[in-house]
Amino acid sequence: MPVKVAEEWLNACSGCEISILNTGEALLDLLPHLDFVHIPVLIDHKYFGQTGDKTVMEIPEAVVGIVSGGVRNEEHKHVAEEMRQKVKILIALGSCAAYGGIPAQANMWKNDEVFDKVFRHCASTEPSPNPEHPNVPKWTNSCQALDEVVKVDITIPGCPPHPDWIADAIGALLAGKTAWALPERSVCDTCPVIREKKSGGGPIKRAFTNIDFDPEQGLDKMRCINEQGFLCLGPVTLAGCAGKEGVPRCVQARTPCRGCFGPIRKGARPMVDMMGALTSVGLDPKTVVDRRAIMNRYIGGHGFLAPLPARPAR
Ligand code: SF4
Ligand code: SF4
Ligand code: SF4
Incomplete structure (x- = not known):
């Protein structure tokens, strides 16, 4: 039935x-x-x-x-x-x-x-x-x-x-199961780009500028978007957006991951982890414009986003 x-x-x-x-x-x-x-x-x-x-x-x-x-x-x-x-x-x-x-x-x-x-x-x-x-x-x-x-x-x-x-x-x-979940892997885990664990440093570039890639070459010849100095939320985002095919959809389109699949696991603190990921490749996370909104773009429930207390007048 x-x-x-x-x-x-x-x-x-x-x-x-x-x-x-x-x-x-x-x-x-x-x-x-x-x-x-x-x-x-x-x-x-x-x-x-x-x-x-x-x-x-x-x-x-x-x-x-x-x-x-x-x-x-x-x-x-x-x-x-x-x-x-x-x-x-x-x-x-x-x-x-x-x-x-x-x-x-x-x-x-x-x-x-x-x-x-x-x-x-x-x-x-x-x-x-x-x-x-x-x-x-x-x-x-x-x-x-x-x-x-x-x-x-x-x-x-x-x-x-x-x-x-x-x-x-x-x-x-x-099939009679009562539970189902995606495996706890990050978008980076499924991304084939070249990673050297370092960037050129400097402030984070906004995604109004094109990332550097050769349209004739595959993703395995493209440098990691974070390492190019842009904000890519792949390190703190759950993998799976491309379905069983695997390669992250935004990166396939040569654009940064914006975090739409949410955190890799329950209880994760993506903003803290992302700031750590940027620092580890030599980028300054404080230069991300509007970073509270951007790093919590899809996950503002569960208290991740709330009004800030009013600042005392100077
Ligand atoms: S930061 Fe972005 S471009 Fe770099 S490996 Fe992760 S998903 Fe790929
Ligand atoms: S924003 Fe969503 S669709 Fe794009 S790479 Fe990240 S998880 Fe995949
Ligand atoms: S905005 Fe919300 S309702 Fe619309 S596709 Fe995304 S997750 Fe689904």
């Missing part, structure tokens, strides 16, 4: 759902074994009955629950809790669900400051009051990863996660 699956998106952009569809031929093999009972991106299903006549949120029961996006408002929290109650195994899909993702950059400011910036001090919009209406869900205090709100059983990171790992994780569940 097919395994029932419920899918939800919270503070998400739908890229994770596109990745599910991009699973391609592997998805065709899996589909006969899956019964999607709830997936708002594809199937219209109202939380409170098709005519809005119910007073209690209704998400059907399922064996596997997949949730993309972090928790940014009270509605996301409600849906996350409802999903947790209705499914046996809950998967956090993508780096927004796993770590807060890009939207958690807003955790560097208090909510009032974000609203003020967006609704009153944004060059592209007319100043207006905050949107307040009973039907507009209230923001939570910060943008949280899913596991800060409910228990998560499996995490498939990435922005977006690679379709290979979606198929792999679902295949493992269909």
Whole structure:
């Protein structure tokens, strides 16, 4: 009998759902074994009955629950809790669900400051009051990863996660396993570039300048991007973005890793480790522009990004 699956998106952009569809031929093999009972991106299903006549949120029961996006408002929290109650195994899909993702950059400011910036001090919009209406869900205090709100059983990171790992994780569940995780390797571990463990020193260059490479040559003839003096987050980022193929996607495109797969292991301190990695090749980590935001770009949940205490006036 097919395994029932419920899918939800919270503070998400739908890229994770596109990745599910991009699973391609592997998805065709899996589909006969899956019964999607709830997936708002594809199937219209109202939380409170098709005519809005119910007073209690209704998400059907399922064996596997997949949730993309972090928790940014009270509605996301409600849906996350409802999903947790209705499914046996809950998967956090993508780096927004796993770590807060890009939207958690807003955790560097208090909510009032974000609203003020967006609704009153944004060059592209007319100043207006905050949107307040009973039907507009209230923001939570910060943008949280899913596991800060409910228990998560499996995490498939990435922005977006690679379709290979979606198929792999679902295949493992269909085979009767209850756990799945990517191996704890760094992006550097899968990167074929030349490394000499030293750079030319000096301030970190911004990625507005092209890195040095010969388009006629393979990556094994290109010098490590960090060692060329740019910030590449490969040393502190979990490998897997290229799926089973292996070679990191941004480096394939001759651009630095920005850290979208998140930390290599739970409890890691990527910013501290990255500053150490830069120092070890002779670069000054203090010259990274906006380094708190840049080194925590996808992982601002779990308290990695929070408003700084106000500095005393001079
Ligand atoms: S992880 Fe990336 S692709 Fe997925 S919802 Fe977040 S921003 Fe979109
Ligand atoms: S720092 Fe970047 S370019 Fe250098 S080995 Fe690691 S992933 Fe590759
Ligand atoms: S190289 Fe880094 S930023 Fe680029 S896709 Fe891979 S993990 Fe994400």
